[in-house]
Amino acid sequence: MKKINWHTVRLIFVVFVMIFLFAFSLKRNSERKISKIDIKFESNENMFLTHEMVNNLLIQKFGGASTIQKDKVDLNTLEAVLDDHEMIEKAQVFSTIDGFLSTRITQKTPIVRVITDDESYYLDSKGNRMSLSENFSARVPLVTGEISERNCKPFLFLFNEIKKDDFLSKNITGAQIMTSGNVVLTNRSYDYKIVFGKPINVEKKLKNYKAFFQHAIKDTVIKSYKEVNVMFTQQVVCKK
Structure with a gap:
């Protein structure tokens, strides 16, 4: 009777557990709602825009932050919307693991x-x-x-x-x-x-x-x- 290699069995089990946890985490993360919009201006020299104004632009585009899943947010579209604003030189938009929608704004001078x-x-x-x-x-x-x-x-x-x-x-x-x-x-x-x-x-x-x-x-x-x-x-x- 062939002897079972328990080391190999444990290794396979660990690999399956890691795959399961990764898939579970990925699914949970995709279902996470946007919990907060974090807006930061790269310079305080020209404050033509306020946090509220940028926040309203984002909300108008995808609705209330708490009603949309992270994987449904089109970051490129949001950046394009902000870049089209006459007061904005460059915008960067990205989401974080904890459900924040982070926005970095460089205003025109x-x-x-x-x-x-x-x-x-x-x-x-x-x-x-x-x-x-x-x-x-x-x-x-x-x-x-x-x-x-x-x-x-x-x-x-x-x-x-x-x-x-x-x-x-x-x-x-x-x-x-x-x-x-x-x-x-x-x-x-x-x-x-x-x-x-x-x-x-x-x-x-x-x-x-x-x-x-x-x-x-x-x-x-x-x-x-x-x-x-x-x-x-x-x-x-x-x-x-």
């Missing part, structure tokens, strides 16, 4: 606020339009004059350069776009206008203005200037 006769709105770094928010007002330059969504792209490089520079973002408060395409900037500290010209040689012109300001601030005569012209890349021309 406005670089200017455009003011026309009919409306007012923000533009982000890519020229995308953003509506104003009742929750937050961004401290960005106000842009007026001959500008619209259709012709803003030539000026975006200038606006982005101002935004990313710590001194310029604090000093430049406005930009007027003339019919000729020239730009006139305003500053926070003094009454003079900065005649920038067309948005070409942007980096050189801004560098010249910063050098002028750092030198002129040491002299009280800066208060008497009415115009600072940086159109010519080789020099800065001031008028009293």
Whole structure:
């Protein structure tokens, strides 16, 4: 009579138990309801959206969180819904083992606020339009004059350069776009206008203005200037 190999039997039994537990756990996990929506903003710099607003967007898409199973949630669809929102740069949505629907939101960053006769709105770094928010007002330059969504792209490089520079973002408060395409900037500290010209040689012109300001601030005569012209890349021309 052949002797039973109990070691092999135990090994087979353990394997079957592990398969059963895995299948049982997988089934229980698939039947688990979404118990909570966890929303986190990656940056607190621009709070155009609130947790409640994002929560409502998600609930509108799949109904109440407690009424739907985890495996029924289409994460890609939810991400697409959030990404389509004009205030959201990027959204990540994933579910956790304990039944949480976790959402990570990166909001868009406005670089200017455009003011026309009919409306007012923000533009982000890519020229995308953003509506104003009742929750937050961004401290960005106000842009007026001959500008619209259709012709803003030539000026975006200038606006982005101002935004990313710590001194310029604090000093430049406005930009007027003339019919000729020239730009006139305003500053926070003094009454003079900065005649920038067309948005070409942007980096050189801004560098010249910063050098002028750092030198002129040491002299009280800066208060008497009415115009600072940086159109010519080789020099800065001031008028009293």
